[in-house]
Amino acid sequence: MQLWVEYDGTHKQINVTLAPINVDKPHAPLISLNHDLAPILNKTMYVGFSSSTGSVPTSHCILGWSFKMNGQAQELVLSQLPKLPRVGGKKMSKLLTIGVPVVSVSLIFLAISGVIYAIRRKRKFAELLEDWELEYGPQRFKYKELYIATEGFREKELLRRGGFGKVYKGILPASKTEIAVKRISHESRQGMKEFVAEIMSIGRLRHRNLVPLLGYCRRKGELLLVYDYMPNGSLDKYLYNQPTATLNWGQRFKVIRGVASGLFYLHEEWEQVVVHRDVKASNVLLDRELNGRLGDFGLARLYDHGTDPQTTHIVGTVRYLATEQARSGKATTSTDVFSFVAFLLEVACGRRPIETQGPLQGVILVDWVFSCWKKGNILEARDGNLGTEIISKEVELVLKLGLLCSHSEPSDRPSMRQVVQYLEGDIAFPELSFLGHSSSGLTFAPHEGSDDFAKSYQSSSFTGLSYVESTLLSGGR
Numbered sequence: 001m002q003l004w005v006e007y008d009g010t011h012k013q014i015n016v017t018l019a020p021i022n023v024d025k026p027h028a029p030l031i032s033l034n035h036d037l038a039p040i041l042n043k044t045m046y047v048g049f050s051s052s053t054g055s056v057p058t059s060h061c062i063l064g065w066s067f068k069m070n071g072q073a074q075e076l077v078l079s080q081l082p083k084l085p086r087v088g089g090k091k092m093s094k095l096l097t098i099g100v101p102v103v104s105v106s107l108i109f110l111a112i113s114g115v116i117y118a119i120r121r122k123r124k125f126a127e128l129l130e131d132w133e134l135e136y137g138p139q140r141f142k143y144k145e146l147y148i149a150t151e152g153f154r155e156k157e158l159l160r161r162g163g164f165g166k167v168y169k170g171i172l173p174a175s176k177t178e179i180a181v182k183r184i185s186h187e188s189r190q191g192m193k194e195f196v197a198e199i200m201s202i203g204r205l206r207h208r209n210l211v212p213l214l215g216y217c218r219r220k221g222e223l224l225l226v227y228d229y230m231p232n233g234s235l236d237k238y239l240y241n242q243p244t245a246t247l248n249w250g251q252r253f254k255v256i257r258g259v260a261s262g263l264f265y266l267h268e269e270w271e272q273v274v275v276h277r278d279v280k281a282s283n284v285l286l287d288r289e290l291n292g293r294l295g296d297f298g299l300a301r302l303y304d305h306g307t308d309p310q311t312t313h314i315v316g317t318v319r320y321l322a323t324e325q326a327r328s329g330k331a332t333t334s335t336d337v338f339s340f341v342a343f344l345l346e347v348a349c350g351r352r353p354i355e356t357q358g359p360l361q362g363v364i365l366v367d368w369v370f371s372c373w374k375k376g377n378i379l380e381a382r383d384g385n386l387g388t389e390i391i392s393k394e395v396e397l398v399l400k401l402g403l404l405c406s407h408s409e410p411s412d413r414p415s416m417r418q419v420v421q422y423l424e425g426d427i428a429f430p431e432l433s434f435l436g437h438s439s440s441g442l443t444f445a446p447h448e449g450s451d452d453f454a455k456s457y458q459s460s461s462f463t464g465l466s467y468v469e470s471t472l473l474s475g476g477r
Contacts, residue, residue, distance in 0.1 A: 350383030
């Protein structure tokens with residue numbers, strides 16, 4: 001007789017198939033059982049053969065065997081199998097005197113190797129799971145699932161890298177859903193429970209201009225956040241460094257309005273106030289229809305409507321932070337509006353908030369827009385790649401809105417509700433003729449002497465930025 005014993009570790013299924021010696025392996029097994037063998041495996045195990053007799057004397061002989069882990073065992077060559085021993089023969093079969101000991105030693109060696117492999121694999125996919133996380137079970141991914149989805153976080157699946165980790169593309173093996181996985185290094189801290197609770201709360205956000213957060217995974221020294229995959233990548237790659245593909249003004253204006261709508265939802269329309277704390281072009285992703293979606297909620301903070309946000313560590317990206325946030329560490333909807341300013345001007349001008357290289361190195365973008373406005377030609381600040389096919393009123397509106405939202409007093413900045421109304425043309429845009437500058441930044445105040453004012457503005461603007469940068473470098477991102 002021939003006997004096949006097979007175990008599928010993925011589906012936890014054991015199949016036993018039996019056939020006469022000269023018959024091919026049947027398609028249907030004799031016995032099929034669903035059972036998980038993982039709990040049975042020990043660190044050290046011995047594998048062998050056993051048999052028993054009944055009331056009539058019998059002999060049980062193993063003429064050959066083939067063993068294989070993680071694959072199909074090699075078929076036996078029946079013509080090379082030894083013959084059955086003689087019944088009542090005088091000498092013992094060589095199979096029993098030589099074959100069985102050799103087979104036993106080999107089998108023990110394979111068993112030990114298999115156990116070592118299983119232990120190493122278990123450690124490789126070990127996760128950090130505490131009792132309090134069970135309530136978030138539906139949104140907690142298995143590390144093994146994400147490992148398979150990203151092909152082991154291979155470099156070819158890397159989408160981008162940032163200050164807080166790397167982002168990989170993946171495909172979930174079960175649902176075939178495309179995802180983006182962000183790996184963030186972290187140290188165990190007392191507030192991890194609260195942090196995960198907030199992440200799960202943010203996972204309930206649903207808006208057409210937000211990248212959905214699907215869940216998370218914790219393993220050893222890292223935290224993994226799982227998002228929907230956006231096929232057209234981040235907006236910044238269409239703006240800087242001589243992009244191979246650019247967006248026309250209609251596409252850019254649609255992205256601006258979309259991100260504004262998403263921020264308005266976060267600030268006023270959801271059950272809690274959500275402060276994103278890291279609004280910038282690189283965190284705006286484009287879906288298949290080039291709709292702008294605000295993503296990367298790893299720094300977001302929540303608080304109840306009508307309450308004051310708590311002071312936190314200064315986090316975010318230098319050049320996008322409001323001055324009051326650098327001083328107090330308190331992130332509010334107004335600081336998000338200030339970051340939105342930098343984003344607006346990035347999209348309209350095709351420049352970074354501060355140029356770090358080239359002939360314009362050190363130029364502050366809001367300075368450039370302000371100087372163009374002072375000269376009476378604010379459209380000069382627009383991105384040269386836009387050409388002449390623009391809607392001048394829309395471009396001028398966006399640039400002026402950037403100056404309006406840069407106000408040094410948080411209470412004098414428009415809310416995201418007002419920003420959306422300006423962009424949709426639902427309310428008239430306010431007069432900017434009294435826009436001036438003090439030591440703390442842009443403000444609405446009468447002033448005398450435009451030349452002296454321009455010099456004062458440039459000096460104060462650089463001083464304010466240096467303060468923000470030095471604060472961030474000492475205690476934040």
